[in-house]
Amino acid sequence: MRTIVKGKNIEITPALRSYATKKTSKLEKFFEDGPEVSCEVMMRVERELDIVEITLQVNGVLMRGEEKTEDMYASIDGAVEKVERQIRKFKTKYLNRLQGGPKLGELRPAVEEKNAGAPRIVRTKRFALKPMSTDEAVMQMELLGHSFFVFRNAATQEVNVVYRRQDGNYGLIEPE
Known part of the structure; x- marks a missing residue:
């Protein structure tokens, strides 16, 4: 190491x-x-x-x-x-x-929320997008303790976002 x-x-x-x-x-x-x-x-x-x-x-x-x-x-x-x-x-x-254990639930598309104010961007972060499955992305998000995770979907090669919903399930945002 x-x-x-x-x-x-x-x-x-x-x-x-x-x-x-x-x-x-x-x-x-x-x-x-x-x-x-x-x-x-x-x-x-x-x-x-x-x-x-x-x-x-x-x-x-x-x-x-x-x-x-x-x-x-x-x-x-x-x-x-x-x-x-x-x-x-x-x-x-x-x-x-x-070992074929239980899979994470199906991911649902996100619901758009309207922003009341116009917040400023105070920080920009750049990182390499590693191709991975949605299950891997959810696991990575949980390990990092984040509420969302941006990744490149290995199946579609598109940039996706997984996020934790208030009901405890997960959501997936995909481009059209």
Whole structure:
């Protein structure tokens, strides 16, 4: 596993780097035979809080954990635990799907809502769209903890969006 430790508003001491590398290396046990795993640990200090974000990328699947405490070492521990829970959840869902377990419900098209005001765009994010199935996109959205996920549908090669509905089901937005 390739681990990169970075800092923002903080100098990464050798002890912090060593501790973060040691803790994240324990995640390797989940990926014994093979896939290329890259891990990025971002440490930062904001308003007297020590924040650690751990992003793990395994075969194009992202898993992310963030923890905010008053101690950087405790933040590292918490973020590693969150990523470990995501790995376990992902592996359980993946194995269930391989063994013919229950599939996610059918995705329904989105209902358009009218915007009352004219909000500003305050942030732009660019990323590569990996072709995947709708089930994979829903799983990726859940692992990232987002309410929606943009992806390239492997079946149609079109850009689609899956999102979590208020009733707990999922929706799919497709171009006409």
